[in-house]
Amino acid sequence: MPRFLKHPFGQAAAVLVLAFLLFEWGIAYLPPLFGMESAPVPDTVLFQYMLTVLVGILLWVSDSEERWREFKAPIRRVMVDPERKGARIALLVALPILVGFVTWERVRPSVAAPPALRSIHPAPPGQIQFRGATMPITGLENPLRHEGSIEEHYERGKEIYYRNCLPCHGDPLDGTGHYAHGFNPAPLSFRTTARSPSSPRASSSGGSPRADPGCRWRARRGTPRCRPGRTSSPRTRSGR
Structure with a gap:
């Protein structure tokens, strides 16, 4: 030694x-x-x-x-x-x-790439498969704008909204319904012209969230807690 x-x-x-x-x-x-x-x-x-x-x-x-x-x-x-x-x-x-x-x-500034932002939802594709058929979901318009009476569509839409969407998206359509606190990400507000902040196309399109193809894609694929074809609304989850 x-x-x-x-x-x-x-x-x-x-x-x-x-x-x-x-x-x-x-x-x-x-x-x-x-x-x-x-x-x-x-x-x-x-x-x-x-x-x-x-x-x-x-x-x-x-x-x-x-x-x-x-x-x-x-x-x-x-x-x-x-x-x-x-x-x-x-x-x-x-x-x-x-x-x-x-x-x-310890105190000198470091040169490093910024951290990657967490993506909550994947980018919606340009088309989806539904019941064996290919459906494009980009560049679509609401067909009800050119058919029938807007007033009738409006009244029918209110009925559907209050039955299926109110608990999460709220009475003033601001995404603050009774069940909103239980979801992450929070339900989307329909009162703004911006899309969901987690959507990759939010900054490029600037369109209304009601015309967002990601909404159709999410309805087809389901939510993280629901299987495809189901949504998070209480009426749909209960099977009624």
């Missing part, structure tokens, strides 16, 4: 270095060699681990008065002995530089 490792100070330094190597690289790269998954240790967790190891080392070296005296001897020689003046000057220069470098590394 090297003479340095026979001294309590050398043993403490060796344990500290080995612990750092184990936490920094060993945990991340050793388990995969044995077929086990692993991941790098975050810096905050690494700091906590190293602090725990340091406290354990100090408890060990201070357990015996003789060991504690031997552990402090090299530190005292560097700090007090006249022949160690060069080492003291080197420490006084190196420590502030090291602290300044670590601080600069």
Whole structure:
């Protein structure tokens, strides 16, 4: 065994270095060699681990008065002995530089790509398959605008809305119905001219949400909690 490792100070330094190597690289790269998954240790967790190891080392070296005296001897020689003046000057220069470098590394601006936004709904396709037939859902218009009486369609639409849509989309069509708080994403407001913020076409089309092809696509595919062909409305979910 090297003479340095026979001294309590050398043993403490060796344990500290080995612990750092184990936490920094060993945990991340050793388990995969044995077929086990692993991941790098975050810096905050690494700091906590190293602090725990340091406290354990100090408890060990201070357990015996003789060991504690031997552990402090090299530190005292560097700090007090006249022949160690060069080492003291080197420490006084190196420590502030090291602290300044670590601080600069933590506060300096980093150049990185912005985080990707979470997509709640996938982009609606240009066409869908429904009962064996291909149906385009882009560029469509409401056929009721050109057939029959708008007043009759309006009254019929109110009846359907209050029966199926009111609990989620609300009486003023603002997406704040009685059940709205239980859905994420929240029900769409029909009072604005913008589309759902999760729709990729929201910023490009600017059309009314009532003409959004994504609504037809969602009705065909269902919601995350309902199978295709069903919606989240209480009437439809109950099968009536």
